[in-house]
Amino acid sequence: MRAEHIFKDDAGGTSSFWSGEDDNTLVCIGTREETHDVKTFIFAPKRPALFHFQPGQFITFDFVIGDAVVNRCYTIASSPTRPHVLSITVKRVPGGPVSNWLHETMSPGQEVNATGALGSFSYARNPAEKYLLLSGGSGITPMMSMARAQFDLASESDIVFMHHARTPADIIFRRELELMEVHSRNFKFIPVCEADAKFHSWGGLRGRISAGMLSLAVPDCAEREVFVCGPPAYMRAAKALLEQLDFNMAHYHEESFDFATLAQEPAPVAPVLAGGGSYEVMFAKSQRAVICPAQSTVLDAARAEGMRLPSSCAKGLCGTCKSRLLSGKVEMSHQGGIRQREIDQGMILLCCSKPLSDLVIER
Incomplete structure (x- = not known):
């Protein structure tokens, strides 16, 4: 790691917080192999500063891949209790343009722009005496940030962390989580695998998440604040089985959207409105024009006409659909996915x- 990014400023120590509003440049200062297809990337601010976020939140990156700027959101895996660096942990997805580029290209010294942190999926907003963290695959990352923060703070909260992986070789952060269990009387790690790995048979809990498994492994789950993150099918199964167990769903929290899934959702049907009128939206680069009802978002109207525009959260959070407005006026209700200086420069979230x-939009 490059120590000058971590400890040095004019006053002899880092005192200010990093903000994408003021200087959104981060520098990669290290990488780490977690499993055969999962890698952690560690970043520090270009100008010395501390990171400030809630465990479980995500950050949006602007990656320059080839001649294009590609926006992607990644959950922060590191803990705010160690504020000098920020890390993301990325699974290589076959054919995935960003995950493969990161695994093959991102290395110490490279710079990247980012915005955040954002998101409401965090134990910090739901304090409790007992927690149950349920994760599947790469959905472990926000849970790891929460677990790391609780461990560093020597929290008195009782935490059960159940993680589901395909094989023992696919358990991300396994050694660290096992050490956390050894050194904390309030922390229990329960890994679950579907199958054996090559040269590694599995002797722990086996199979997919089920009501029986949860009742056996966490008999007091009804008393816990539950956080769930993983593939959509995993989250649906976890929610269904908790409902089956008559769990009080007021204490259930899941990552509210999956960026990759939302980007592939079928195009919506443009609403037919009784009043309010419609407007023409011209996309300058593609020379496509669509009719957008006054009560519809630009993105929905464009997708209804078959246009494939970059988008992820569809909630004004991530910034993936950020575009320049060349002429005209819009009403924009975002949730932090765009900076004020970008708005002042004519950018909008579709x-x-x-x-x-x-x-007229520059797309």
Whole structure:
């Protein structure tokens, strides 16, 4: 790691917080292999500063891949209790343009722009005496941030961390979680695998998440604040089985959206409105024009006409659909996915912008 990024500033120590509003450049200062297809990337601010976020939140990166800027959101895996660095842990996805680029290209010294942190999926917003963290695959990352923070703070909260992986070789952060269990009387790690790995048979809990497994491994789950993150099918199964166990769902929390899944959702049907009018939206680069009802977002109208525009959260959070408005006016209700200086420069988020006039957009 490059120590000058971590400890040095004019006053002899880092005192200010990093903010994407002021200087959104991060520098990769290290990488680490977690499993055969999962890698951690460690970043520090270009200008010395501390990171400030809630465990479980995500950050949006602007990656320059080839001649294009590609936006992607990644959950922060590191803990705010160690604020000098920030890390993301990425699984290589076959054919995935960003995950493969990161695994093959991102290395110490490279710079990248980022925005955040954002998101409401965090134990910090739901304090409790007992927690149950349920994760599947790479959904472990927000849980790891929460577990690391609780461990560093010597929390008195009772935490059970159940993680589901395909094989023992696919258990991300296994050694660290096992050490956390050894050194904390309030922390229990329960890994579950579906199958054996090559040269590694599995002797622990086996199979997919089920009501029987949960009742056996965590008999007091009804008393816990539950956080769930993983593939959509995993989260649906976890929610269904908790409901089956008559769990009080007011204490259930799941990652509210999956960026990769939302980006592939079928295009919506443009709403037919009784009143309010419609406007023409011209996309300058592609020379496509669509009609956008006044009460529809630009993204919904474009997708309804078959246009494939970059988008992820569809909630004004991630910034993936950020575009330049060349002419016209919109009403934009975002949730932090765009900086004020970008708005001042004419940028909008298509997913949460409704037209107030005819528009020309640089896409």
